[in-house]
Amino acid sequence: MQIQTERLVLRPFILSDANFILDLLNEPSFIQNIGDRGVRTLSDAEKYLENGTISSYAKNGFGLLAVTLNETGEAIGMCGLIKREALEDVDIGYAFLPKFWSKGYAFESAQAVMKQAKENFRLRRVVAIVDPANEGSIRVLEKLGMSFEKMVKLSKDDIDLKLFSISL
Numbered sequence: 001m002q003i004q005t006e007r008l009v010l011r012p013f014i015l016s017d018a019n020f021i022l023d024l025l026n027e028p029s030f031i032q033n034i035g036d037r038g039v040r041t042l043s044d045a046e047k048y049l050e051n052g053t054i055s056s057y058a059k060n061g062f063g064l065l066a067v068t069l070n071e072t073g074e075a076i077g078m079c080g081l082i083k084r085e086a087l088e089d090v091d092i093g094y095a096f097l098p099k100f101w102s103k104g105y106a107f108e109s110a111q112a113v114m115k116q117a118k119e120n121f122r123l124r125r126v127v128a129i130v131d132p133a134n135e136g137s138i139r140v141l142e143k144l145g146m147s148f149e150k151m152v153k154l155s156k157d158d159i160d161l162k163l164f165s166i167s168l
């Protein structure tokens with residue numbers, strides 16, 4: 001499942017990434033744009049990885065990957081494919097620590113994940129859901145060649161999200 005790009009290595013998460021996950025999931029930008037996963041301790045972060053991300057690898061063959069810098073191995077974000085109950089299609093998701101924004105890392109990793117979705121997992125269609133106010137993420141989706149399709153709600157009480165899609 002490991003993917004190498006020009007500047008990045010995308011690899012499966014392991015339990016010892018709990019520290020990084022604790023930081024990333026508590027970034028105000030993560031809580032604002034993606035949601036509050038309620039991960040407050042290292043033990044919460046390990047459970048999040050074990051029951052969510054890592055269990056997706058076994059269940060679906062894919063999942064969110066740790067995005068690391070090729071040169072140092074430092075974890076800077078996450079990017080990968082997600083299968084949610086609430087959506088029929090597989091969606092792409094990503095989030096990065098703010099100090100690594102605006103360097104093209106989101107696009108570089110998402111582009112590599114899309115290639116893997118097509119070539120390794122033989123997916124014909126990938127979607128993405130995004131808060132309409134999240135201009136940065138919408139720009140990444142548009143750069144990937146995805147198009148706005150419709151508004152959706154993931155649950156009854158959720159806000160309206162934009163659903164983007166692409167045929168691979």
Ligand SMILES: CC(C)(COP(=O)(O)OP(=O)(O)OC[C@H]1O[C@@H](n2cnc3c(N)ncnc32)[C@H](O)[C@@H]1OP(=O)(O)O)[C@@H](O)C(=O)NCCC(=O)NCCS
Nearest residue numbers: 029033094095096101102103104105106107130136137139
């Ligand atoms: C959204 C996010 C992933 C963008 O990551 P990034 O690494 O800064 O994105 P990139 O550097 O690859 O930028 C890709 C394009 O989007 C543009 N972009 C990035 N952030 C932007 C912003 N806030 N406003 C407008 N454009 C933006 C870039 O300029 C670039 O376009 P260009 O090549 O035409 O200049 C990052 O801000 C983040 O992690 N946010 C918090 C989590 C989140 O919102 N995840 C997405 C949930 S749907």
